[in-house]
Amino acid sequence: MKLITAIIRERQLDKVREALIEADIKRITVSRVSGHGQQRVEEMYRGQIIVPDLIPKVKIEIAVNEEFVKITVDTILLAARTNGPEGSVGDGKIFITPLEECIRIRTGERGGSAI
């Protein structure tokens, strides 16, 4: 089991969600986050150029069994990229971490079948 954590652009959320659902990956957790990355945004506000110190992003967390890791990652890669296939700075990152255990609260069942 793996936990896939993707940090993506806010505005790509709809696309990523639609693509994931299309790929039959329907159990996801989404939260609003903000942070620093390589991306440096300059925004014009009230005639002044400002550089926001924390850039808003969306974090998607998906727990999957091994055989779904590739399809999940590929789907996110494709849907979260902006500016065509080459992408652009700020499109985000994907982290994959080993998942020690997964327990369904309702039944108490453990492991791969609980995902």
Add this chain to the structure above:
Amino acid sequence: MKIISKKSLFLLVLFFSATSGLYAADGVAIDSGATAWMLTSTALVLLMVPGLALFYGGLVRTKNVLGTIMHSFIAMGIISLLWVIVGYSMSFGSNVLGGWFGWNPDYFFLKGIDTSIMSAGIPEYVFSMFQGKFAIITPALIAGAIAERVSFKAYCFFIALWSVLVYNPLCHWVWASDGFLFNIGAKGAIDFAGGTVVHISAGVSGLIAALYLGARRGYPYQVIRPNNMVLVMLGAGLLWVGWFGFNAGSSISSGLSTAQALVATQVAAAAGAITWILIEAFHQGKATALGFASGILAGLVAVTPAAGVVQPYGGVILGVLASIICYMAIQLKNKLGYDDSLDAFGIHGVGGIVGALLLVFFVRPSWMSEAATAAGGSWSVWNQLGIQALAVGIAVVYAAVMTFGIIYLLNKFVPFKSTEEEEMAGLDKSYHGERGYGMLNAN
């Protein structure tokens, strides 16, 4: 049509001899009571615009809250200026171009009414500003049908053109002393405070615009929820309060007819709201806050054309019927699948038509007997219903055709619909570079 126009010509002469001084009387004493109430009403109607901004703003998704609020606020800017330059003149000047709209050089930039006191005893400035607020809120209502997917720039051009080409002519026909709908039949088409001029025209135009633009991305499969119901309820409350200026102010006086309109307005809103949540409770099992707000609006919209001529029981029945029919209209919309995002047509278009037609069954007997006298003998409810249906039909067809024409031509110069990227990023970021909640951090 022939017979009607002959009759109306005669009435026109009658009317002119009676009220020719109405819009340009000098040397009339100011009625401070009436003026004070009309100033208050003017402010109340303006209050409805931020009310509408909150109502619509709360109903959209977080990424569109400011863009949607701006749809109402920008109307306060654009239409206020247009109204002073040409709007008042086109609406309340004398017939030109065969009565298509009015014109009076004195009203250009309002330069000729600096000292004008109307025969109602109020400065003409007050009347022109009061009417100007109606011109502001009407195009802002349309924004509800095309929310979350319209380019800000195109919207600005659209409301400017729509106000000049649709609102001003309709306002002239229905409310100017020489407008043809004002003089049709025995005592004119009944539109006390803007059922046809404001609500039907905005609702129908919204429907056309929504159909032209197509649905939002993901509609109807993706659930699109309101970002802030608290704003929605605040907005609906402000609209209800402001509606007293809208309806009771439309008596252009401070007296008996003002009080009559005020009572009809209050009971229609209450009846509409209660009816809506009762329907919901039976149909869906829960009475929602949004349902209550929708019912308030349906009732208020339906009583708008009727406020001056119906008694309280009529207001109650109109409110009840408006909620029932608007509720069904929205169910039908969900079945048909077109994206009238915030139900501008479902509430304002349908509610306005309900009010404008059904009001004839509740008209005060005194009004009917005056109409009978004016018609030279008898004037039945059915005669008046014919007149109302004609006025509604004209408003629907005119608004629909002109709106389609405006959008079709405008779209050739400024793309009307947001691009997919703009829509996904949200109107706030795409057009205003701001966020509704927290400037920098989404949390």
